Amino acid sequence: MNIDNIRQVYLIGIGGIGMSALARYFRHLGCLVCGYDKTETTLTKQLVAEGIRVNYADDFTLIDDSFKTVDEHTLLIYTPAVPSDLQIMNQFQQLGHPLFKRSQVLGLISQSRFTIAVAGTHGKTTTSTLIAHILKDSGYGCSAFLGGISTNYNSNVLFSDNDIMVVEADEYDRSFLTLYPDIAVVTSADADHLDIYGDKDHLHESFNLFLSQLSSGGKRIVKDGLPFEADIRYSADGPADIYADRIRIENGAFYFNCVTDAGTLADIHLGVPGKHNVENALAAIAVARQLGISDDKIAKALASFAGVRRRFEYLVKNAETVYIDDYAHHPEELKAFLSAVKQLYPTKRLAVVFQPHLYSRTRDFADDFAQVLSIADTLLLMDIYPARELPINGVDSRMLLEKVALADKHIMNFDDVLDYVRRHRPELLVTVGAGDIDLLVEPLQTILEHA
Structure with missing residues (x-):
């Protein structure tokens, strides 16, 4: 072809x-x-x-x-x-x-380009979008195929005249093995897609294969603690080749220092909240420095980064109500998101609307989901979104609800959620999930924006 x-x-x-x-x-x-x-x-x-x-x-x-x-x-x-x-x-x-397959076509497009591929069971969409934004905002330029809609550019694809390409490398169905990157980033490798891989060992085997396809002289940028070979390791939790120090919230915004052997880039203002996004930013900084982009241009781009639709996306933010929507559908993603919400709004009562995604994922991680969802004050749990799967006997939202350690917890459909929000008008509301829960976003926003 x-x-x-x-x-x-x-x-x-x-x-x-x-x-x-x-x-x-x-x-x-x-x-x-x-x-x-x-x-x-x-x-x-x-x-x-x-x-x-x-x-x-x-x-x-x-x-x-x-x-x-x-x-x-x-x-x-x-x-x-x-x-x-x-x-x-x-x-x-x-x-x-x-x-x-979509992945085969991405592989064909990337063959003649300098390719920066971002893989991971979570974090890859925001990280690839951060990298693309730094390259665009700094004037370096790139084309990009993203797994979400960039708020800065209102698109999931960017174009450039140069031969630099940023691509989200999807591990589902081993799709990322069609790519032969010049810079490879791995943000995470938690057990997921076990319907495809069977177990975590086979998932890790695929990530190792992905990293082995790096071009000669390429760089592997890997989150510290992951069991893969790396040229550069990054961390938001402690010393690594590049790491974050003094992560803090000032006036509702996240700031941190980026520490490397070459020195410290101090007081970075990150345009999106959450420690997990500080971690994503570190990977993006590592990539940008490999391309020779200056620290001042990197810092400017990070401050102006507006995020990705359905990734910690604010829909309503006023004195009465905060409403945030997020795509999180794995326990680790959900934990990172809800922890960031609680960190930003520690005194507000948190109402969570969650739609589980896939019967197999709900079955495999039911205890983990239950533990994380117990962070909420109120849980409105929707039916499982099946996507490509048929039902699994004994696996449903009621099974998951019973495991959640909350008194204020309910099974609800779309209409129930809208009615609940009309009547109770939560002071802090989040919708979370990867199915069709996004259809709730606009009507919930309308309800909360009008008295």
């Missing part, structure tokens, strides 16, 4: 965050871009507004005839999240079309 020959692209599962970035990339190149997804979302509406055609019916007759001819100018991309019995995908295959 020669990417330079592509004139038209069809994406199956175009509404996914990674797939939509590829759709925007090929549209930017002037290609005809179309796609399928099962439901209309805010993101698919944006794609349509940008000139990308999207259909929502699994009906092959709705697809332009030009895509049905097998030739070197047509590229078909699919996400592993789509079901195997999807008619559109099966009929493309029957016509003899080669179908490429």
Whole structure:
């Protein structure tokens, strides 16, 4: 497959965050871009507004005839999240079309570029977006494929004339093994995706393979404490090659000192809150320094970083109510998020709306989830979002709720949550999860913004 020959692209599962970035990339190149997804979302509406055609019916007759001819100018991309019995995908295959995974296409695009790849079971979206922002804000420049919508740029894909590429390297389905980076970052490697890997050892095996694919002379930047070979280790908890000192909150904002062998970069103002984001910033600083970006430009970019949608995203912030939305769906992510919220607002009563993601993840980490959710004062627990999975006997939200050590805890659906917030108007509200809980965000924001 020669990417330079592509004139038209069809994406199956175009509404996914990674797939939509590829759709925007090929549209930017002037290609005809179309796609399928099962439901209309805010993101698919944006794609349509940008000139990308999207259909929502699994009906092959709705697809332009030009895509049905097998030739070197047509590229078909699919996400592993789509079901195997999807008619559109099966009929493309029957016509003899080669179908490429999103990760394979990213690998092809990155082949001719200096690639900075950020991997990790959590932290990779914010870290890759931080790196891309530093490169953009400093004038260094980069293209980027991000796993979330950058608030600074209102997009999940960035473009540049240079050959520098920042990419989020996804461990799900071993997708990141299509990449051969020049700088590789690993932010975390907690047990996750056990439906794919089986156990933590096999997950770590894949991370080692990812790091082994580094180009000659490349750099491995790894969070301290992870069991992988590294050229640079970073930490927010103590001495490493690059580490944070004097993490503190001043006027509701996070500040820290960055310490390295070359000296200390003092009083860094980070535009997003949380110790976990200080850690992400350290990885981004390490990358930027490898590229020769000056400390003053790095510090300026960190202060202006506005974050990623659904990563500690403030929706309402006034004297009566604070409402924050976050994508956290693993116990470690959830712990980092809720701990940061509590640190910022220690006197406010915390109401948490949480939607578990996947039956298998809920089963595998039920005790961990329960322990973390017990940080809340009030828990509104929604049904498990199944995504690609079928139900597992005995695994449901009620099973999880029983393990949570709280008196004020409830199982609720969408309407129940909206009614609860109308009646109780929590002073500190968070919505957390990776399913369709984001559909609650706008109506909750509307309720809390109006008396």
